[in-house]
Amino acid sequence: MKFKRLALLAAVCATTLFGLAACGSKSSEQSGDKTTITFWAAPNPPQVKYWKKMATEFEKKNPKITVKVSQMKESPTSEATIQSAIASGTAPTMSENITRSFAAQLAKSKAIVPLNNDESTKNLMNDVVSGRNMTKTIKSWKFSDGNQFVVPLYSNPMLVGWRLDTLKKIGIDSVPKTYSDVQKVADALKAKDPSKVVYANPTVVDPTAYQRWFDFFPFYDAASNGASFINGTKFVGDKDAGVTVFKFMQDLYQDKELITKKTTDPFESGLSVMNIIGPWTFPNWAEKYPNLKFDDTYTITSVPVPDEMADADNVKTYADAKGVVLYAKATNAQKKAAMKFLKFVMSDVNNDVSLLKLTSLLPARDDASTNSAFKNYFESNPEMKVYAANVPNAIPAMDNADYNTLQEKLGNDGWIPAVTGKKTPEKAWADMVKAIKGAL
């Protein structure tokens, strides 16, 4: 009897096993005239929310297309996840969160669709660009072969936040603008509130390539007034600016005013008074730190600059600009459906208002600061106005397909040893230039 029961159990297990598998493979293909497309949203919870909402609204109007939205995994980075998915043939139909650099890399291995050239996407691509008013914006996304692989979605200047409440307590009334101003904050903190520090950011010593976008480039772009770092396949970095930034960070670090240990929400909890902040942080604050109020407890301003640039207007910074791509393994029907979905999302300005509201990301459109549809939003969210005003000052990522290796060298040979005082700023810069030139 027992054996019979066991055999039965085995049979049940086996059928569930293969039954589940069958379900799995069926749903990802097209059945009948219904098309299913998969969309990977950025590993940022509010963005997942936004795309799920868009998908539901789109499906209501297009019952023949199913859009499956899921969050892009990080194992250990979203770039690595996408590449290994492509390698194993499990890439989605489309995904967001693609920088210009990463797109260059994907395009090189023919893993994404040239949207302006592909038969099934060509016409719809034109509709998307004109429908969202991006004729100018899209120019900076054109690749050297003249193709367009990315539909730009948003572009965020990286700015600096200051804790006004702490500054006030230690007797500093004006928001720091130059390196000397920051030094003054450091001195005042030491004298009056030594438990707090100027800046706490563990990713500063993380060698992962993309981290440099958020810790090095904002300062470099500001100090060099927007000079390129790598132009095509040539290193053109501004040495003076680079060394100055290295030295500024090294001083802060050696002064124990820059902490690189793992910290939990250092700026939000008041441990540090300064931080590099992207606008996507705000939805999280609204939920977790409702006590943070713009112009009251904190403010947003441009990145600090060397003293001799004290009078500079329009301080430059790094632009966190991302877009949507279609992956090459998609069928023609899927490509068409994907572009239809994008057209639906992008041709209605109200969807961009939703994007702002849900994610605080600035839509990449030519009329982002002038379109009246956004007026109400910016009025009730003054911190976002600062970001919108800084869009023209923002410099996008390098357009080199090997950006990963290059930025790893930047981190390992230059930035990290310079910040942590293992090398002099000059030596770190020289070593880094050598390493990068070797890789180019």
Next chain:
Amino acid sequence: MVGTKNKTLKVTLNYIFTIVFLLIMIFPFIYLVLNSFASWDQVDKHLIPTSYSLRSWQWLFSNSVTVAPAPWVQAFLHTFIVSTITVFLMMLFAVMVAYALAKIEFRGKKLVDNFILFQMFFPGIILLIPQFLLITKVGWIDTFQGMILPTAVSLWAIFMYTNFFKAIPDTLIESAKLDGATDMQILFKIVVPMSKSITTVIFLFLYTERWTTLLWDMIVSKSDSTVTLNVLISQMFGPYGTYPGPMYAASVLLTLPLILLFLLFSKNFQEGMQYTLK
């Protein structure tokens, strides 16, 4: 009289030491559970949070204002399905192979025996990449088969069962044979029921191991439709990094079933362990 008093004192002290040490050792679990129930401004602030709320748990399952929920419940079910089926297959195959190795004479048995030992000491890391390619080639990436089948034989379980079965007297099997029982019947009606305690031990070790596997599941699972809870928590480390409370809640969800299962079988486990350690 002084002697007994001294002895009682010594025993009491022993208990106190052991309990204190035990509390330190299981403190991470206490910390985990307490922080999943802590108010958000208390998470990771004190060793014992001072104020509590259900917010992390509600947040985990609800569609909050800012965040779409990750498929925690689905992932939990996937973990359950994958672990249960895999461990079931492991045990089934292990008793069959072990029965043959312990109770049946056949040509090549020595070879199989030695090869199992060789494999047990073989560094499995070599196999990772080609196994991944194999799964990719047959289209099993992102499927349950891909997670289950390549892990469905446990050499350790075969080894343990073989040693145990060897101790079962042959006469028992011979007499059952005379009664007309087939080998399958003997195995599942006589031999397996006799090995209850060791089965518990093997089952618990295998289940724990499979439930908390990261590397292989991470490589095979590519989407929400197959992701296991352990992999999901791992992949949400970054994106949900600013939500430690809910992450702790998800971790409780992962850890609790194993603890319950273990406590449920703890009596058999103790007996079995004593046997296996002899």
Next chain:
Amino acid sequence: MKRRNNKLGWLFTSPYLIFTTIFFLLPLFWSFWLALTNWNLISPEIKFVGLENFIVSFKNAKIHQAFFVTYKFLIVFVPLALILSMLVAVLVNRLPKFKGVFLVAFFLPYLSSGVVTSLIVKGILSYNGPISTWLRNSFGWDVDWLGSPTAALIVVSVMIAWKMSGYYGLILVSGLNSINTEIYEAAALDGVNGWQRFWKITVPMLYPSLYTVLILAIGVSFGIFTEVYQLTGGGPNGATNTWQMEIYNQAFVNLKSGYASAIALIAAVVTFLSIGVLRNLIEKWGKHYGWN
């Protein structure tokens, strides 16, 4: 008398035979072949590059580092695990009652997932987390737990030693149980003190259990992945970059499957030889005590 039955024997072992052919032998040969190519998983072209992958990895500083990191883990983790589990075993063994209950409770850490432990450690050790804040405020100690190479290695070792302590403790308890108490009584009459008693009686008598624990712990230190992947990413500066971590990164992040296979082969040989040598040493130590 066992029965001779070839057909039945092969039938019953068939699950193992099929499994081993498909998931062991086939991948094994495949990986030798892969190691000789430059395949990057995506590209349709596969070029045969001979021994280049091996030459490159022998020269690569990262591989040298992985080689040494494994031994560093061995040196830190094995003694830690031994001390913790010994403590568990000795404490529990001295209790007249409830031994089983305590053993079960001490076993619980074994049920934790490395991912979850990493999450807890990351929170509890963060600069503004409970332990760091307390150390800073009470003693002025400012430890960079995961940012200093030595500290990170120790943190990861402690995490794994913690997980294993109850399991190893259980093995040691059964060893302690089997020691005849008369030996202790005889030794007491000869005036042997506690420390001598531990080294001259307990350790030699406990050798079989110690052997099991040591072999298990050594095996663990050659296969560290989850905690490192989750918590340090192999950093800071490669200080916790184990073989598994390097292989994972090369194969699944950089997609260099040929190169990664070459590293895996080197890692396997190193692991196999190291464990063999260590086992021999431990067995020699046992012979010294009269165990074979």
